[in-house]
Amino acid sequence: MLNIGVLHEGFVLDHIEAGRSMEIYKYLNLDKFDCCVAIIKNARSNKMGKKDIIKIECPIDQIDLDVLGFIDHNITVNIIKDDAVVEKKRLSLPKEIKNIVKCKNPRCITSIEQELDQIFVLTDEAREIYRCKYCEEKYRRKKK
Numbered sequence: 363m364l365n366i367g368v369l370h371e372g373f374v375l376d377h378i379e380a381g382r383s384m385e386i387y388k389y390l391n392l393d394k395f396d397c398c399v400a401i402i403k404n405a406r407s408n409k410m411g412k413k414d415i416i417k418i419e420c421p422i423d424q425i426d427l428d429v430l431g432f433i434d435h436n437i438t439v440n441i442i443k444d445d446a447v448v449e450k451k452r453l454s455l456p457k458e459i460k461n462i463v464k465c466k467n468p469r470c471i472t473s474i475e476q477e478l479d480q481i482f483v484l485t486d487e488a489r490e491i492y493r494c495k496y497c498e499e500k501y502r503r504k505k506k
């Protein structure tokens with residue numbers, strides 16, 4: 363079991379696919395936060411063989427983790443408060459994602475007006491399909 367004693371308040375993101383922790387660090391914009399982050403790469407896992415873990419010490423309302431559902435909804439999010447796990451959050455595909463991926467359609471309004479938010483909407487949950495809110499261009503998720 364992972365020692366979470368060092369975290370007073372924050373998150374432990376567990377069961378990250380090995381090698382993807384830096385990508386997640388970037389998606390969550392953790393470099394912009396003044397919080398303590400520990401990245402553990404290639405931790406041994408019974409379930410997965412190898413996995414990555416990210417520990418973030420910060421006020422738990424400070425970081426929006428919805429994007430994780432978009433990246434990989436198999437990640438386990440442990441929410442830590444007062445030195446204990448208070449909740450294991452289940453991730454699901456977010457209905458809408460903002461400024462995470464860019465529309466690839468060169469004629470899309472977001473390609474022309476760079477200051478517009480890049481918004482993609484979940485249009486088919488079973489097939490995990492997102493479409494650009496403006497031009498309906500499909501976003502193709504990277505498959506493992």
Ligand SMILES: [Zn+2]
Pocket residue numbers: 465466467470471472494495496497498499
């Ligand atoms: Zn578009």
